[in-house]
Amino acid sequence: xxxxxxxxxxxxxxxxxxxxxxxxxxxxxxxxxxxxxxxxxxxxxxxxxxxxxxxxxxxxxxxxxxxxxxxxxxxxxxxxxxxxxxxxxxxxxxxxxxxxxxxxxxxxxxxxxxxxxxxxxxxxxxxxxxxxxxxxxxxxxxxxxxxxxxxxxxxxxxxxxxxxxxxxxxxxxxxxxxxxxxxxxxxxxxxxxxxxxxxxxxxxxxxxxxxxxxxxxxxxxxxxxxxxxxxxxxxxxxxxxxxxxxxxxxxxxxxxxxxxxxxxxxxxxxxxxxxxxxxxxxxxxxxxxxxxxxxxxxxxxxxxxxxxxxxxxxxxxxxxxxxxxxxxxxxxxxx
Amino acid sequence: xxxxxxxxxxxxxxxxxxxxxxxxxxxxxxxxxxxxxxxxxxxxxxxxxxxxxxxxxxxxxxxxxxxxxxxxxxxxxxxxxxxxxxxxxxxxxxxxxxxxxxxxxxxxxxxxxxxxxxxxxxxxxxxxxxxxxxxxxxxxxxxxxxxxxxxxxxxxxxxxxxxxxxxxxxxxxxxxxxxxxxxxxxxxxxxxxxxxxxxxxxxxxxxxxxxxxxxxxxxxxxxxxxxxxxxxxxxxxxxxxxxxxxxxxxxxxxxxxxxxxxxxxxxxxxxxxxxxxxxxxxxxxxxxxxxxxxxxxxxxxxxxxxxxxxxxxxxxxxxxxxxxxxxxxxxxxxxxxxxxxxxxxxxxxx
Numbered sequence: 001x002x003x004x005x006x007x008x009x010x011x012x013x014x015x016x017x018x019x020x021x022x023x024x025x026x027x028x029x030x031x032x033x034x035x036x037x038x039x040x041x042x043x044x045x046x047x048x049x050x051x052x053x054x055x056x057x058x059x060x061x062x063x064x065x066x067x068x069x070x071x072x073x074x075x076x077x078x079x080x081x082x083x084x085x086x087x088x089x090x091x092x093x094x095x096x097x098x099x100x101x102x103x104x105x106x107x108x109x110x111x112x113x114x115x116x117x118x119x120x121x122x123x124x125x126x127x128x129x130x131x132x133x134x135x136x137x138x139x140x141x142x143x144x145x146x147x148x149x150x151x152x153x154x155x156x157x158x159x160x161x162x163x164x165x166x167x168x169x170x171x172x173x174x175x176x177x178x179x180x181x182x183x184x185x186x187x188x189x190x191x192x193x194x195x196x197x198x199x200x201x202x203x204x205x206x207x208x209x210x211x212x213x214x215x216x217x218x219x220x221x222x223x224x225x226x227x228x229x230x231x232x233x234x235x236x237x238x239x240x241x242x243x244x245x246x247x248x249x250x251x252x253x254x255x256x257x258x259x260x261x262x263x264x265x266x267x268x269x270x271x272x273x274x275x276x277x278x279x280x281x282x283x284x285x286x287x288x289x290x291x292x293x294x295x296x297x298x299x300x301x302x303x304x305x306x307x308x309x310x311x312x313x314x315x316x317x318x319x320x321x322x323x324x325x326x327x328x329x330x331x332x333x334x335x
Numbered sequence: 336x337x338x339x340x341x342x343x344x345x346x347x348x349x350x351x352x353x354x355x356x357x358x359x360x361x362x363x364x365x366x367x368x369x370x371x372x373x374x375x376x377x378x379x380x381x382x383x384x385x386x387x388x389x390x391x392x393x394x395x396x397x398x399x400x401x402x403x404x405x406x407x408x409x410x411x412x413x414x415x416x417x418x419x420x421x422x423x424x425x426x427x428x429x430x431x432x433x434x435x436x437x438x439x440x441x442x443x444x445x446x447x448x449x450x451x452x453x454x455x456x457x458x459x460x461x462x463x464x465x466x467x468x469x470x471x472x473x474x475x476x477x478x479x480x481x482x483x484x485x486x487x488x489x490x491x492x493x494x495x496x497x498x499x500x501x502x503x504x505x506x507x508x509x510x511x512x513x514x515x516x517x518x519x520x521x522x523x524x525x526x527x528x529x530x531x532x533x534x535x536x537x538x539x540x541x542x543x544x545x546x547x548x549x550x551x552x553x554x555x556x557x558x559x560x561x562x563x564x565x566x567x568x569x570x571x572x573x574x575x576x577x578x579x580x581x582x583x584x585x586x587x588x589x590x591x592x593x594x595x596x597x598x599x600x601x602x603x604x605x606x607x608x609x610x611x612x613x614x615x616x617x618x619x620x621x622x623x624x625x626x627x628x629x630x631x632x633x634x635x636x637x638x639x640x641x642x643x644x645x646x647x648x649x650x651x652x653x654x655x656x657x658x659x660x661x662x663x664x665x666x667x668x669x670x671x672x673x674x675x676x677x678x679x680x681x682x683x684x685x
Contacts, residue, residue, distance in 0.1 A: 157677035325512030
């Protein structure tokens, strides 16, 4: 056990180092290259105006968002997998993301145009709308797949179905928008964080800072739930109550991420798998590692998306789908 | 209804071949009549409604100076015919796939066939812009083959074999993977607009040449499928039974796969991704006419054509004068059915 914990610390340190390196790399890469020396100068406050504009207004908020969303999606997937005893659970595959996406599209369609005065406030209401959508989707999926309990396979199949239904609804409403909003919604839906500024960071920061630590606080409950319902009951856990609380955390994390980052699938599926392989199933070390890995992967994916086909940007969701989809296929062929 | 009088109706435990030729005949002829009627309705309703007499006149005494006649002959008729052909092709390939793999979830959109075709078409737009329709169709065929072979490849690599759920999951993953790469290509080569227009699944831009491409493919597909029908019925009882009865299962499967690729590739190359028809229609047909594929295949074709023609007409009415992609309508019809299947099958299969 001790060895595992030591290993977890090592992995955590390695990941933090990797994140810092990617961050620095990210600061100097891009359409406008900024030399490392200038990056350093700008960060310490002695750079020129253009550089500090690019760094502080465009690159930095985007990277912070990538880190936050990556961590949130990964933790959300990890909780879903542990709570449903289902290795294939992921907010993207289950349709929770598209439920949130639909709510956001509805919100933009009905309110954005009508209430121009609130401006910045509307950005802060986005996560809320998204949360409502993701919760409704989750409740739908759970009730439809309920038949003397929820079998993992049924949950996934129902999720795939719900996903397509929301995707169709999204298209119908999207087409009612004017062309400008339409393009924006399309790019956003494929998982994109390029248009973010500090407002968005502020809008989701509170969610992340409450929900992720709360999830980690619940680590021991997750440990017992993961042993199976009977054992968990025997150990004195309120199984259903704990499960609902944890599911809600997972759904809320996914919803908040979608409101800013759009549909990013497979991240919540792949990261927990990798993390479990490295540090085992004790949630006290598993959850933090999952969060760090998720943050790192999304940041790396965004770096790739921004630079691989420069000057055109590939939405980060697509990059994650390619990486995550390949890993998922590998997993399928192994089992 | 004659179906109620037959004594050997649904007993899922019994592997006997339930077949209801009378119902099937009714569907074939009645369905065909309704199909013709709905094609007529589809021609009448649209951005501007056209009455029946004008339609008749445009057919019998065509007047090139009349706008209505132009619309009817140049736009509405090919569109309605193409919708019928596409629906029929997708439903037939779904029926063949489900019959061959004994997998209730098998269908072109779920198994990565459509995603593969989309992927290759995206590439063709990027590297050879302005290709002819025929070339695009060839790309779509190769893509359909690519998607299918990846999905089945993953399935057969896996240790626990090719289970229905595994195929569905592999299909989802491959679809996500290929469509992500397609979008990436589309963005980089700046053809996103062309592709997303086509990808959303629509029959709005169809012309006569598309019908000319689709019709022979659908007829060839139908003929081969009918020739295969008996073998598929036997195959549906299980590989061992089929082998025991002296069938060359490999040949049946290969020919069947080729037909599926042909039908799906042609449909996708014209209309983009239209989901769920290939999943839902074969199930409804099987429920109505029993499990004799000699009836299932032609009846699926009729019902599939009917569903898509109606869905296309509805798609023009949802948000006039704009068109809603017909794929969204079929998805909204198909999803409840998919959920029902998932609930019913999900407990038994793993």
